[in-house]
Amino acid sequence: MGVTHARACGKVILLGEHAVVYGRPAIAVPVPSRQVEVQVRDTPPGSGTAILACDLGTRYLAGTCNVDEHGRFLLAAVEGVLRATLLHDGPHGAPRPTWPDLEIQVRSQVPIARGMGSGAAVSAAIARGVAAHLGASLSRERLSELVYATESLLHGTPSGIDNTVVAYELPVWFRQGLGAQPFAVGVPVTLVIGDTGIASRTRESVALVRRRWEADRLRLEALFDAIGDLVQRGREAIAQGDLPALGEAMDRNQALLEALDVSDPALERLIAAARRAGALGAKLSGGGKGGCMIALTVSEAAASVEAALRAAGAGDVIAARIGKSGAS
Ligand code: PMV
Numbered sequence: 001m002g003v004t005h006a007r008a009c010g011k012v013i014l015l016g017e018h019a020v021v022y023g024r025p026a027i028a029v030p031v032p033s034r035q036v037e038v039q040v041r042d043t044p045p046g047s048g049t050a051i052l053a054c055d056l057g058t059r060y061l062a063g064t065c066n067v068d069e070h071g072r073f074l075l076a077a078v079e080g081v082l083r084a085t086l087l088h089d090g091p092h093g094a095p096r097p098t099w100p101d102l103e104i105q106v107r108s109q110v111p112i113a114r115g116m117g118s119g120a121a122v123s124a125a126i127a128r129g130v131a132a133h134l135g136a137s138l139s140r141e142r143l144s145e146l147v148y149a150t151e152s153l154l155h156g157t158p159s160g161i162d163n164t165v166v167a168y169e170l171p172v173w174f175r176q177g178l179g180a181q182p183f184a185v186g187v188p189v190t191l192v193i194g195d196t197g198i199a200s201r202t203r204e205s206v207a208l209v210r211r212r213w214e215a216d217r218l219r220l221e222a223l224f225d226a227i228g229d230l231v232q233r234g235r236e237a238i239a240q241g242d243l244p245a246l247g248e249a250m251d252r253n254q255a256l257l258e259a260l261d262v263s264d265p266a267l268e269r270l271i272a273a274a275r276r277a278g279a280l281g282a283k284l285s286g287g288g289k290g291g292c293m294i295a296l297t298v299s300e301a302a303a304s305v306e307a308a309l310r311a312a313g314a315g316d317v318i319a320a321r322i323g324k325s326g327a328s
Contacts, residue, residue, distance in 0.1 A: 006129030115286015186241030197315030198290030247281025262288030277308030
């Protein structure tokens with residue numbers, strides 16, 4: 001058999017991170033210019049399932065004991081597909097996958113640990129690739145569930161927003177329990193993403209917010225409510241094509257994320273630079289404490305916002321656009 005290719009893209013959260021873990025809505029958009037690419041090929045009988053994480057220069061072989069946390073995460077995506085497509089065996093309804101003889105190469109342009117959903121994108125691309133190679137079909141709903149299950153290994157308590165936006169590849173308004181809700185886009189929205197270059201582990205920032213919530217539930221619930229209101233306002237602004245109102249919602253969301261203590265000086269330096277260069281609004285995106293920020297601009301100002309972010313020390317600058325028919 002030949003080689004099967006599959007891919008998945010990164011994402012950013014426009015409004016509502018962290019509060020979304022506590023049942024408030026959030027808006028996320030795919031970033032098609034940053035992709036994870038996967039190649040799946042057959043290997044000789046008895047080889048088992050191997051995953052080659054090309055960017056890390058690491059090879060993981062399923063069922064062996066030298067598999068670290070990262071390898072377990074990658075292999076969980078394969079196992080999820082095997083279970084979902086019933087290509088497994090095992091006694092008494094306790095399925096245990098028979099690892100097929102495959103080599104899965106993974107290459108990612110989605111920066112790791114920067115709030116761009118790299119974990120969700122990697123597991124979605126692996127799941128798509130393995131399913132296609134084995135001739136199995138995987139609905140977007142099933143893919144989203146499967147990516148959620150692998151994300152839970154990394155994050156503990158993911159809200160479900162990353163797997164949803166990555167599986168559907170559509171801008172979504174998301175609330176736990178309601179799944180993906182597409183929303184109206186009145187005018188195209190231009191975003192510029194700036195990477196602080198600082199790795200941030202979502203699990204840690206989510207745990208930090210959990211500790212703050214446990215210490216003062218009243219205050220944190222009020223902050224989450226205020227963020228939820230901004231998400232609603234942002235959704236209306238996008239539908240009406242009111243970009244200044246969307247920018248204002250983003251700025252206010254950033255202030256609330258600072259109050260939650262998930263921002264940091266490197267993010268705030270980039271956010272301030274973007275605003276000075278004419279961005280309509282800017283905020284951190286994802287878990288925070290490093291990672292990426294996003295700025296909203298009119299398309300004519302995008303180049304100067306990009307230049308300002310680079311001058312302020314952004315390691316990488318990425319443009320993303322939400323058109324009336326999706327992201328590009
Ligand atoms: O850092 P990312 O890209 O995994 O985004 C996390 C978003 C949070 O709201 C902080 C967590 C979640 O599960 O929704």
